[in-house]
Each structure stands twice: as structure tokens, then as C-alpha cells.
Amino acid sequence: MSQLLLSALAVVCPNCDGYNSPRSASCALCGQALGEASPARPPASKPAVPAARPTAPPAAGRPVAVSTFPGPRAGEPGAHVTPPPPSAIPPGLRPSARTPPPTAAGLQVERPARAPAHPGAPAVAPVAARGPGGPASVPPGPAVTRPPPPVPDSAMPARGGPPPAGAAPAARPAPPAASRFGLAVISGSSRGQRYKLPVTGCVVGRQRGAILFPDDVFVSPLHATFLVKDGALFVRDESSASGVFVAVAGTEALAPRALFSAGQRLFRFTGRLELPPPAAGRPAIYGAPVPLGQAVYGVEEILVGGRAGRAVVTAAPLLTLGQAHCDLSFPGDEGLAGRHCELSPTPTGALLRDLSGGLGTYVRLAAGVERPLRPGDRVRLGQHVLQVENLG
Numbered sequence: 001m002s003q004l005l006l007s008a009l010a011v012v013c014p015n016c017d018g019y020n021s022p023r024s025a026s027c028a029l030c031g032q033a034l035g036e037a038s039p040a041r042p043p044a045s046k047p048a049v050p051a052a053r054p055t056a057p058p059a060a061g062r063p064v065a066v067s068t069f070p071g072p073r074a075g076e077p078g079a080h081v082t083p084p085p086p087s088a089i090p091p092g093l094r095p096s097a098r099t100p101p102p103t104a105a106g107l108q109v110e111r112p113a114r115a116p117a118h119p120g121a122p123a124v125a126p127v128a129a130r131g132p133g134g135p136a137s138v139p140p141g142p143a144v145t146r147p148p149p150p151v152p153d154s155a156m157p158a159r160g161g162p163p164p165a166g167a168a169p170a171a172r173p174a175p176p177a178a179s180r181f182g183l184a185v186i187s188g189s190s191r192g193q194r195y196k197l198p199v200t201g202c203v204v205g206r207q208r209g210a211i212l213f214p215d216d217v218f219v220s221p222l223h224a225t226f227l228v229k230d231g232a233l234f235v236r237d238e239s240s241a242s243g244v245f246v247a248v249a250g251t252e253a254l255a256p257r258a259l260f261s262a263g264q265r266l267f268r269f270t271g272r273l274e275l276p277p278p279a280a281g282r283p284a285i286y287g288a289p290v291p292l293g294q295a296v297y298g299v300e301e302i303l304v305g306g307r308a309g310r311a312v313v314t315a316a317p318l319l320t321l322g323q324a325h326c327d328l329s330f331p332g333d334e335g336l337a338g339r340h341c342e343l344s345p346t347p348t349g350a351l352l353r354d355l356s357g358g359l360g361t362y363v364r365l366a367a368g369v370e371r372p373l374r375p376g377d378r379v380r381l382g383q384h385v386l387q388v389e390n391l392g
Contacts, residue, residue: 009022013034014032015027015032016030016032018030020034179228179232179233179392180199180390180391181197181226181233182195182390183379183388184386184389186386186387187385188213188382188384189213189216189383189384190213190384195210195211197226197233198210198228199228201227201233203224203225204219204223204381205219205221206219206220208221209222209223213381213382217382218242218383219384220241223237223240223381223382224237232373233374233388234373235370235371235373236368236369237365237368239368243364244365245363245381246362246371246377246380247354247379248352248353248354248361248362249377250353251351251352251354252351252352253346253351254343254349254350254351257269258363259363260364261363262336262340262356263330263359264333264335266301267299267302267321267328268302269297269343270297270299271297272295272296273313275290296314297345298312298319299311299312299319299328312327319342319343319344320339321336322337322340322341322355323338325338326339336359337355337357337359339355340354340356340361341353341355341356375388375390376388
């Protein structure tokens with residue numbers, strides 16, 4: 001072996017396989033004497049060291065391949081040893097910075113991805129064996145990927161029960177947006193006006209309230225209140241003199257003495273006529289015989305000031321009102337249809353049916369009663385008719 005190579009290569013201790021500086025007399029790790037008289041390991045336990053060949057001076061710009069002692073293999077005793085310092089190697093034989101020396105202590109080995117054990121299983125990602133300088137040494141062997149453990153049934157929230165401890169609370173649904181309503185005047189001196197109701201409602205009157213009808217003599221100073229509750233609209237009569245009327249949607253049940261309006265006229269349902277029983281010892285009052293097995297009821301017109309006008313009493317199953325050819329006909333009233341509405345008796349009163357085709361038949365509300373309204377419903381206050389609108 002040439003003297004140049006001996007001066008460049010580190011001396012390996014035959015006892016502990018440790019690296020020592022070139023031409024060292026004893027091992028710096030275990031103190032074993034180094035030289036020809038020191039005991040040496042059998043040749044079978046150490047890999048053969050290839051003889052170094054003299055190389056030509058390195059060319060400018062080209063890397064130089066350096067033969068070094070391979071050292072113990074990974075997994076053998078003494079694998080993690082200290083490599084020789086770079087200052088011990090002559091400048092002409094130092095490895096290039098682009099090609100690191102393949103020493104066992106600093107070598108990074110990339111293992112190819114292992115094939116899945118069965119079809120459909122994910123392949124094992126390559127694992128790099130890191131030396132003692134890395135974050136952690138990876139032991140040899142295949143990498144095992146395990147699925148996450150199953151969640152026990154006790155940790156799952158029960159239906160309708162409280163969530164388990166530590167679980168994130170479920171997001172609450174956003175509350176629905178409050179509905180906005182409006183009123184459009186479709187009849188009266190303020191026809192064409194539109195009002196946007198506040199979120200809680202408003203008061204309507206002739207002198208007090210957010211909506212005023214000062215020219216309507218049939219409107220009380222404080223006439224009615226429109227309320228908005230739980231996204232719905234209601235109307236309430238504030239004990240007005242002329243009352244609050246709501247349009248009939250199809251049919252409406254009437255109690256005896258109930259008031260309703262058709263066109264420009266006001267009517268009262270008299271209810272079933274009951275004859276007083278004859279008093280003992282007194283003569284009976286003469287009159288027409290009462291139809292047997294039939295209910296006798298009637299409807300009367302209410303004039304301005306509360307006086308009774310025309311009336312009709314019948315035992316027929318239907319009583320009709322309109323402009324012509326009805327039980328109660330009013331040819332000069334342009335607000336009435338030919339057959340505007342009809343009544344049919346019931347055991348507790350009568351059933352009022354609207355036949356006006358859009359002109360409207362209205363029933364009066366009792367004072368203090370809140371009547372629900374829907375978009376498109378019409379409310380009559382004095383000579384004004386207001387229609388409910390949904391503004392979103």
C-alpha cells in the first residue's frame with residue numbers, strides 16, 4: 001500500500017472497529033495498541049478492503065471519486081461511529097461537495113414502496129434510514145400503517161339526548177327573518193296611499209295613530225290597531241263606533257245579532273225567531289201559522305244612526321241579497337253584485353257565503369278580538385278599505 005494512501009486513510013481499531021487518526025499508535029476509544037503486534041480480528045468477520053489505485057490530478061470543474069473504507073454495515077456492532085475529520089484528508093483527495101462520501105454512518109437509504117399485501121390496500125410509503133445526525137434512527141423493517149381505532153358506541157350522542165362531554169356544540173339554525181307587512185288603500189278618499197307597517201304594528205284612527213283618515217266621519221279618533229306577532233299580522237277593534245270589518249274568504253259562520261256589510265249597506269242577522277209560549281190564563285195573540293219543522297230566521301237592514309230599515313224573514317234554506325232578483329234587492333247600489341251573498345241557517349246561527357266575485361262581503365269583529373290577516377285580505381274602516389301586502 002502506498003505511503004500517500006496510508007497517510008490519508010483512518011486507522012481502524014481491530015478491537016472496537018473505531019476510526020482513529022492516520023498513523024495513530026493506540027485506539028482513542030478503547031486504548032488498544034495499533035500496529036503489527038496488536039491482535040487482529042479474523043479476516044472472515046471484516047469485509048475486504050479494495051486496494052486504492054493511484055489517480056491523476058483532478059480536472060477543474062469535475063468531481064473526484066474517492067475510495068474510503070466502507071466501515072461496518074447498518075445493523076452490525078459499531079455501525080454508529082465517528083467518521084474521520086475532513087482536515088485529515090489531503091486537499092487533492094477530498095470529496096466534492098456535490099457528491100457526499102458513501103460512509104455507513106451518514107448514508108441515507110431510500111427503500112422502495114412495498115407492494116400492498118392484498119388488492120385494494122394502500123402501498124407503504126418509502127422510508128429513509130437516517131443516521132445519528134438526523135432527528136431519529138429508523139429501525140430496519142417494513143413500515144406498518146394502521147387504521148384509526150373505532151369510536152365506541154358510548155361516545156356517540158344518543159338520539160334526542162345531550163352530546164357527549166367535550167363534543168363541539170351543534171350549530172343552531174338562524175332565526176327566521178321577521179316578516180314585513182304593508183297596507184294599501186284601495187277605496188276611500190285616500191285611495192292609492194301605501195303604508196309600511198313597523199315591525200310591531202301601528203294604530204289607525206282619525207286623530208290618533210300612525211295612519212290617519214281625518215276626512216272620514218265614520219272613523220273614530222282611535223279606531224283600530226294592527227299587530228305583528230310571531231311573524232303574523234292581526235287587527236283589533238279598539239271599541240270604535242262604526243266597527244272594523246274583515247272580508248269573508250269563501251264562507252263565514254255568523255252568530256245571532258251579528259253584523260255584516262255588502263256594498264255600501266250594513267245588515268244584521270236576526271237569528272232564529274223563537275215564539276214565546278202562551279201564558280196561562282191569558283189569550284193567545286193572533287197571527288199567521290208557523291211552518292212546522294222549519295226554522296224561521298231573518299235579515300234586516302241597518303240605517304245610518306242605528307235604526308232598522310227593510311227586513312225579510314223566511315223559512316227557506318237560502319236567503320239571498322244582491323242588486324236584483326234576490327230576497328233583499330237594492331237596484332241602485334252599484335257596490336252590489338247581481339247576487340252578492342247568501343245565508344243558510346245552522347243550529348247555532350247561519351253560514352254566510354260570498355258570491356260577489358271580488359267586490360267583497362265583510363263581517364264586523366267583536367271589540368277587543370284579534371283577527372289574523374294574510375296577504376291579500378281586506379279590512380274596512382269607515383269608508384276606507386285597506387288591503388294587506390307582504391313586503392318580505
